[in-house]
Amino acid sequence: MSMLRTWARDLAMGVRFAVAGGREGWVRTLLTGVGVGLGVALLLGTTAVPGAMAARDARGDTRETITSHTADRPGRDTLLIAHGNMTYRSHDVDGRLVQPEGPDAPLAPGLEKYPGPGELAVSPALDRLLKSDEGQLLRERLDGRITAVIGDAGLVGPGELYYYKGTDRLSEEADSSYVQRITAFENTLESPPLDPVLALLVLVMFTALLVPVAVFVAAAVRFGGDRRDQRLAALRLVGADGRMTRRIAAGEALAGSLTGLLLGAGFFLAARRLTPYVSIQGRSLFPEDLAPAWPLALIVAVAVPAAAVLVTLFALRNAVIEPLGVVRSAAPVRRRIWWRLLLPPAGLGLLVPLMGRGNESGRFNQWQVSAGVVLLLVGITALLPWLLERTVGLLGGAGPVSWQLALRRLQLTSGTAARLVGGIAVAVAGAIALQMLFAGVERDYSEETGQDPSRASLSILTRIGTEDRVDALGKAVAGTRGIAKTVPLASTSGVRDLADVESDTVVLTIGTCAALGEVAELPSCRDGDAFVLTGGATMRGESATATPGEKLFTGNIHDRSDGPAPTVWTVPASIRPAQARKDPAGHLRSGLLVTPAAAPKVHRYGSAQVYVTLDPGTPDALELARTAAYKADPLATAMTLQSTRTAPEFGSIRRGLFIGATLVLVLIGTSLLVSQLEQLRERRKLLAALVAFGTKRSTLSLSVLWQTALPVLLGLALATAGGLALGAVLMRMTNVPVRIDWASVAAMAGIGGGVVAVVTLLSLPPLLRMMRPDGLRTE
Incomplete structure (x- = not known):
């Protein structure tokens, strides 16, 4: 018989034993299947993530108008569209204001027709929010009747808050840069690739999250080892040789x-x-988007069974299978350390050449980084059984009965305990390394904005061409409940020579005395005064000053072929100096400050904004201010002032880490619980016998806790050391100084230990049931 047929026969026999071996056989197979299945589910989910994100982006592109074809005048196939994005509490609410100009206007995906003026088409999630008590203030802001629900084709996800609002006022703003007249929805712009450091973050994140899954899958296929040993001995008794029994075990x-x-x-x-x-x-995500790529799914389908066979054969390599039992070296052969010590240095050898690169020296080699991280993390898994074996071998027999029982159990089966904790150790090591890497590069992707939220919570930026309405906008918002103060400021430019408007420009900031007090320390002020700023920051081409009586051209100085002619303005003779101070947005201005009575009469400014200070005693004051701004001008931008800002890509990767870590923790806890129950099930008769001989149940419960606590402590110590080493190397790879946040390290280790503690507590009720006398019953 050929070797292939021999292997097939023995593996098939093992499969039959597992499936048709009675209640014990299929329970053991089911427990193994659950443990492996949880890992497979997470692996399939991971392979589906890239496709799901691509599908989200593709649907988002179908409704974008960044590169859409535009028209100069209204037609049968034109649509006026403008952004209406906003923030509501912690939610991002995106939307568009739409006004079809003809019967053939391009229809946005997910719509059957456009809503009319004052009507809304909303996503299902936004529909639920608007109809709930939580959405009351948002209902007041959007102020429209819901006439349609956007279909899935027009949404990036089922939880997206998105709307289209019909209007008939966009034609008044059709010539502004805020309103587009399009003939089709199209976006041909490609997203820029992640820079090397962010790409490294993503790569390390996927690797560090998947290695614990692989460790758990490898441990799950070895459930039921003690019962399997009894069956292997029985097979030897009826004539099977050692190799055959190993192949049958691999078949199970x-x-x-x-x-x-x-x-x-x-x-x-x-x-x-x-x-x-x-x-x-x-x-x-939509369910249909979460579809694994078939090549990756095929790899999972082949790799998991192959790993099960190889792991089993590897586990039995030193076992002597005889008719009277399975002996794993009656005088146990100590685990060899040499090959275990090779894995971490090999990983470091792959990563060290990449040190010092950062964003300046090109992209990192993905295979080299992945292999290095895997070798380091797997090295922790390989070292843990050796470390646990040596530790329990050195500990003496003194101590309470529960400690002695636990210690003896660990001395006999330290490999099983190490396998259960190995996944936790790898997960904690990866989490520590990722936390160090994120903390190290965070400064490169976060910045101090210089904004002062204590002086103003909101900055409402007007649209280009509507700066002359800034005072009306400020008054509209100021009359809202919850608003303590509004500060409207407008800016325009003045030049001495219309033939050279790009150089020697003087910036004029126009506002009331109270408003100008936000950008300068005024000696005294009344309407009609003017000031020249000192100590301000000038941009290229700007002049910080102008002399009394000097004539400046202001207003429409750049595009004189369209609109009113520039206005000639004379610098007041009574102009005085004033020390500049940063405004609430963090800008240090230069040029001139002018009150309304002394300001030039222009129809076009350079920019304008309203700073809004909230009443801290009014609930939802921020949302009330946003609503007032939206109603006063739906196309104005209400920007919340914040002292720091994080790059969106960095924030998205951090959110991905949070999602992935959550799923891995769920897998870790569930797999540990299944494996713990399997271990207790195998020891049911032993536990019942100990209780029958008078051992206290509390003593046995404490022994189970000790059996879990000692491997966990050793695993967490090893994981902390490995995680710190890997994190330090990754930080040097990104060219940032190595800094250790010990609070974060302790938190990561604490989370890992907390998962094990919860699993142990959940296993106590089954443990108490297994201590009953009926556990001695046999068939």
Whole structure:
């Protein structure tokens, strides 16, 4: 018989034993399948993420107008459209104001027709929010009747808050840069690639999150080791040789892994149906988007059963299988350390040549980084069994009975305990390294804005061409409940020579005395005064000063072919100096400050904004101010002032890490619970016998806690050391100084230990049931 047929026969026999071996056989196979299935489900979900994000982006592009074809005048196929994005509490609410100009106007995806003036078409999630008590203030802001619900084709996700609002006022602003007249929806712009450091973050994040999954899958296929040893001895008794019994054992593991593949596919499909109801930090997915790429899914389908067979054969490599039992070296052969010590240096050897690169020296080699991180993390898994074996071997037998029972159990089966904790150790090490890397590069992607939220919470920026309405906008917002103060400021430019408007420009800031007091320290002020700023920051081509009586051209000085002619303005003779101070947005101005009575009479300014200070005693004052600004001018931009700002790409990657870490923690906890129950099930008769001989149940419960606590402490210590080493190397790779946030390190280790503690507590009720006398019953 050929070797291939021999392997097929023995593996098939092992599969039959696992499936048709009675209650014990299929329970063991089911537990193995659940453990493997949870890992497979997460692997399938990971392979589906890139496709899901691409589908989100593709649907978002179909409704964009960045590069759409535009028209100069109204026609049958033209549509006026403008952005109406806003923030409501912690939600981003995006939308468009639309006004069709003809029957053939391009229809936005997800709509059957456009809403009329004062009407709304909203996404299902926004529809639910608007109809809830939480959405009362947003209903007042949008102030429209809902006539349609946007279909899935027009949304990036089921939880997206998106709307189209019909209007008949866009024609008045058709010539402004805020309103487009389009003939089709189109976006041909490609998103710029992530810079090398952000790409490294994504790569390390995926690697660090997937390695614990692989460790758990490898541990799950070895459930039921003690019972399997009894069956292998029985097979030797009826004539099977050692190699055959190992192949049969591999067949049993293969059955569990195949069951795990089926269960994993079921778990994945069930979880996918729940995705529309899950929104993490405003991100959600349609179920059909979460489809694994078939090449990656095929790799998972082949790799998991193959790993099950190889892991089982590797586990039995030193076992002596005899008719009377399985002996793993009656005088146990100590685990070899040499090959375990090679893995971390090999990983470092791949990563060290990449040190000092950052964003300045090109992109990192993905395969080199992935291999280096995997070797370092797997090295932790390989070192843990050796470390646990040496530690429990050195500990003496003194101590309470529960400690002695736990210690003896660990001395006999330290490998099983190490396998259970190995995934936790790898996950914690990866989390520590990622936390260090994120903290190290955060400064490069976060910046101090210089804004002072204590002076103003909101800055309302007017549209170009509507700066002369800034006072009316300020008054409209000031009359709103919850607004303590509004500060309208407008700016225009003055030049001495119309033939050279790009150089020697004097900036004029126009506002009331109270408003000008936000940008300068005024000695005294009344309407009609003017000031020249000292100590301000001038931009290129600007002049910081002008002399009394000097004539300046202001207003429409750049595009004199369109609009009113420039206005000649004379600098007041009574102009006085004033020390500049930063405005609430953090800008230090230069040029002249002019009150309304002394200001030039112009129809076009350079810019204008309204700073809004809120009443801290009014609930939802910020939302009331945003609503007032939207109603006064839907195209104005209400910007919340904040002292720091984080790059959107960096924030998205951090959100992805949060989602991935959450899923891995759920997998870790569930897999640990399944494996813990399997271990207790195998020891049911032993536990019942100990209770029957008078051992206290509390003593046995404490022994189980000790058996978990000691491996966890060693695993967390090893994970902390490995995580710090990996984090330091990654920080040097991105060319940032190595700094350790010990509070974050302690938090990561605490989370890992907390998961194990919760799992142990959940396993106590089954443990108490297994201590009953009926646990001694046998068939």
